[in-house]
Amino acid sequence: MSITPPDVRIWWNEPVEKTEVLWITIALVWALVMFFMMPYWHISGNQNLSNEAYKTTPEVFSAKVDAMIEKYKVREEGDTGMPVVHPPAGSDIYLEASTFQWRPIFELEKGQSYRFHIMSIDNMHGFSLLPENINLQIHPDYEMVITVTPTSSGQFSLICNEYCGLGHHLMSSKMYVVEK
Amino acid sequence: MAEFRTCPDTGFKIDLAAEKLIKWNAVTAVVFLLVGGLFGLLVVLTRWPAVHLLPSELFYLALTAHGLDTLLVWVIFFEIALLYVTSCILLSCRMAGPAWGWVSYWLMLIGAAVTNVAVLRTFDSGTNSIMFTSYPPMMGTPDFYAGIILFAVGALIGCFVFFFTLHYAKKEGAYQGSIPLVTFGAMTAAIIAVFTVLSGAVILIPTLAWSAGLLGNIDTMLYRVIWWAMGHSSQQINVSAQIAVWYAIAAIIFGAKPLSEKVSRFAFLLYILFLQLASAHHLLSDPGISSEWKIFNTSYALYLAVLASMIHGLTVPGCIEAAQRKKGYTKGLFEWLTKAPWGNPVFSGMFLSLILFGFLGGITGVVLGTEQLNLIMHNTMYVPGHFHATVATGTTLAFMAMAYWLVPTLWQRDLVMPGLAKWQPYLFGGGMGMLAIFQMGAGTVGAPRRHWDMSFADAEIAATVEPSAFMMMGAAGFFGVIASIGALIFILNMVLTIMVGKPKRSAAAAPAEAPPPPPPSAATAHGDAGTMEVPGTFVLALIFLVTFVLYYFVNWKYLADVWYLS
Numbered sequence: 001m002s003i004t005p006p007d008v009r010i011w012w013n014e015p016v017e018k019t020e021v022l023w024i025t026i027a028l029v030w031a032l033v034m035f036f037m038m039p040y041w042h043i044s045g046n047q048n049l050s051n052e053a054y055k056t057t058p059e060v061f062s063a064k065v066d067a068m069i070e071k072y073k074v075r076e077e078g079d080t081g082m083p084v085v086h087p088p089a090g091s092d093i094y095l096e097a098s099t100f101q102w103r104p105i106f107e108l109e110k111g112q113s114y115r116f117h118i119m120s121i122d123n124m125h126g127f128s129l130l131p132e133n134i135n136l137q138i139h140p141d142y143e144m145v146i147t148v149t150p151t152s153s154g155q156f157s158l159i160c161n162e163y164c165g166l167g168h169h170l171m172s173s174k175m176y177v178v179e180k
Numbered sequence: 181m182a183e184f185r186t187c188p189d190t191g192f193k194i195d196l197a198a199e200k201l202i203k204w205n206a207v208t209a210v211v212f213l214l215v216g217g218l219f220g221l222l223v224v225l226t227r228w229p230a231v232h233l234l235p236s237e238l239f240y241l242a243l244t245a246h247g248l249d250t251l252l253v254w255v256i257f258f259e260i261a262l263l264y265v266t267s268c269i270l271l272s273c274r275m276a277g278p279a280w281g282w283v284s285y286w287l288m289l290i291g292a293a294v295t296n297v298a299v300l301r302t303f304d305s306g307t308n309s310i311m312f313t314s315y316p317p318m319m320g321t322p323d324f325y326a327g328i329i330l331f332a333v334g335a336l337i338g339c340f341v342f343f344f345t346l347h348y349a350k351k352e353g354a355y356q357g358s359i360p361l362v363t364f365g366a367m368t369a370a371i372i373a374v375f376t377v378l379s380g381a382v383i384l385i386p387t388l389a390w391s392a393g394l395l396g397n398i399d400t401m402l403y404r405v406i407w408w409a410m411g412h413s414s415q416q417i418n419v420s421a422q423i424a425v426w427y428a429i430a431a432i433i434f435g436a437k438p439l440s441e442k443v444s445r446f447a448f449l450l451y452i453l454f455l456q457l458a459s460a461h462h463l464l465s466d467p468g469i470s471s472e473w474k475i476f477n478t479s480y481a482l483y484l485a486v487l488a489s490m491i492h493g494l495t496v497p498g499c500i501e502a503a504q505r506k507k508g509y510t511k512g513l514f515e516w517l518t519k520a521p522w523g524n525p526v527f528s529g530m531f532l533s534l535i536l537f538g539f540l541g542g543i544t545g546v547v548l549g550t551e552q553l554n555l556i557m558h559n560t561m562y563v564p565g566h567f568h569a570t571v572a573t574g575t576t577l578a579f580m581a582m583a584y585w586l587v588p589t590l591w592q593r594d595l596v597m598p599g600l601a602k603w604q605p606y607l608f609g610g611g612m613g614m615l616a617i618f619q620m621g622a623g624t625v626g627a628p629r630r631h632w633d634m635s636f637a638d639a640e641i642a643a644t645v646e647p648s649a650f651m652m653m654g655a656a657g658f659f660g661v662i663a664s665i666g667a668l669i670f671i672l673n674m675v676l677t678i679m680v681g682k683p684k685r686s687a688a689a690a691p692a693e694a695p696p697p698p699p700p701s702a703a704t705a706h707g708d709a710g711t712m713e714v715p716g717t718f719v720l721a722l723i724f725l726v727t728f729v730l731y732y733f734v735n736w737k738y739l740a741d742v743w744y745l746s
Binding site: 001002003004005006007008009011012014016017019020022023024026027028030031032034035037038039041042045046047048049050051052053054055077078080082101105113122123124126128130131132133134135136137138139140141142143144146147148149150151152157158159160161162163164165166168169170171172173174 | 236237240270308309311315316317318355356357358359360361362400401404427428430431432435436437438439440441442443444463464465466467468469470471474475478479482483484486487490491494495498499546550551552555556557558559560624625626628629630631632633634636638639640641642643644645646713714715717718721725728729732736739740742743744745746
């Protein structure tokens with residue numbers, strides 16, 4: 001029994017039953033398929049996170065956000081005072097997470113690519129773009145860079161999904177994607 | 181000199197010092213299950229949109245405490261009890277250094293109490309709850325970290341009591357040959373526990389120093405890497421322990437012997453070799469980690485730990501099928517299963533745990549832990565959905581099943597509510613399974629985890645979460661209540677049995693039954709070369725595989741529809 005020492009003392013020489021051998025083989029093949037799916041998607045899939053990131057400081061990052069807002073601000077969101085920016089296609093865009101807001105709001109063009117920089121300037125945050133359901137872990141002091149190409153247009157919600165303090169559930173924003 | 185009694189039910193010789201420690205650890209575990217479960221009920225009632233019970237500060241506090249008490253304290257106290265059961269009782273040997281067992285117990289208890297108080301104190305001290313994971317730069321009070329460290333040191337000492345018990349059992353000739361498979365599984369858990377605690381020490385001691393003002397800064401990436409070396413590995417302790425429990429119950433109920441000692445032990449060994457890599461699962465959407473590192477680690481090298489779980493997934497039901505067929509339940513593919521004692525909570529709890537862990541917890545864990553797929557699930561409700569399927573319907577349900585056997589056996593009392601006990605595994609397993617499914621469903625459409633109000637009613641800039649997410653969180657809330665009732669029935673049954681249960685017929689009146697004799701040797705031989713000995717199990721395994729493959733690729737399809745990222 002499984003709760004007593006093995007009946008056969010030299011149990012490692014016992015032959016393995018066929019069903020088990022067959023199952024182990026199937027499982028191993030499946031494991032290999034799953035393993036190779038990941039590199040395969042890097043080659044032929046369109047959704048891969050880049051490995052690009054920089055260690056930086058809140059001051060440096062916020063300065064880039066400010067500069068971008070200065071240059072490309074098109075309006076403010078309602079009466080919230082939050083700037084909406086419409087950066088040119090292909091440009092570097094910067095999103096700053098802090099307790100409890102995202103700054104600024106982007107207006108992007110469908111089908112265009114942007115070098116998207118994102119960082120927190122205080123606690124850990126979670127970038128969650130809905131209903132696309134793109135989710136990223138946002139660290140303070142680590143500037144993450146991803147090339148983003150919106151493939152659908154409309155108004156998207158941006159929420160924080162990493163607990164960041166007692167105002168966590170107030171941390172929400174938007175992203176607009178317009179047809180070119 | 182150790183004193184023993186002979187267990188009238190099983191014939192095992194039980195070291196009285198070990199028995200006392202097992203009892204105290206198990207009872208303490210159940211008490212913390214009650215505390216953690218009540219916090220869980222509050223959490224689920226708050227995330228049920230129509231109820232939305234707690235105010236936000238209390239919600240985050242309850243969530244922190246729920247994670248701490250169920251994921252850590254309940255599970256590990258019970259695991260320490262299991263380590264002593266699988267060594268001292270199964271080998272009928274003396275415990276090495278029961279005094280150290282008590283040091284372990286008190287350190288764990290004091291540690292758990294200190295951290296719980298630290299969590300509760302956040303309420304009136306005006307500081308933030310920091311969640312069980314306590315990611316810096318959010319800072320807890322020093323006692324929060326100190327309590328966890330004490331708890332972990334206590335658990336580590338418990339592991340060493342176990343190792344030394346095995347050592348002396350061998351030396352003093354308590355058993356011949358190799359240790360039983362179940363003990364081997366428990367040893368796997370204990371070895372992983374050592375790694376887990378050491379990782380915890382590496383990160384939590386500096387964090388404590390930082391919290392006490394002795395250290396300027398904790399790097400947030402470094403913290404997450406090492407914290408999860410502890411956090412995920414501790415779940416691998418659970419996996420090993422719970423699979424040991426599955427094998428143990430198969431042996432207790434059916435007298436089952438492993439299909440192959442070699443295969444089952446090898447599968448446990450794979451856990452030791454590869455599970456630690458799993459900490460990478462938690463970092464797939466973090467900045468600055470190379471894809472090569474992620475692919476190697478998240479696949480546990482080459483999914484070798486998943487392979488191990490798939491092996492156990494076959495061999496555990498397989499050993500039951502083999503045992504049942506030997507008893508004559510040979511009709512069709514599934515007579516062995518349909519004629520199993522479904523009214524016995526020891527069996528039903530164990531088998532539900534096996535099925536739910538595999539189908540709900542295992543498959544979703546692999547999907548969630550795939551490099552690219554993670555980005556459509558990270559930090560959504562999918563994550564708690566997954567780990568409720570593993571830790572609650574898997575580990576907790578398996579431990580409940582074990583307790584239904586352990587408590588009456590150790591205390592020599594009959595269960596006070598045998599009728600309710602019959603239903604309890606279905607209530608808890610079913611409720612928790614549905615909770616997990618609805619949480620994962622809500623996560624699939626983007627519902628955030630650890631979130632007090634996903635309607636963003638008070639937010640300055642409105643955000644919309646899919647309406648279906650609210651519906652599914654409502655359903656998760658409903659089934660969470662069902663599961664809580666199931667857990668409460670279990671706890672009541674255990675506590676009342678211990679306190680007022682009727683003593684079993686006296687040992688003198690009932691002749692001591694030896695453990696079920698091993699079936700005649702001709703029947704224990706391995707299957708004929710040409711026939712499959714466990715066809716029913718193989719069919720179940722294939723159903724599992726098909727489900728796994730379909731669900732895996734459905735998620736790649738979901739991913740393919742997302743904006744292009746590179």
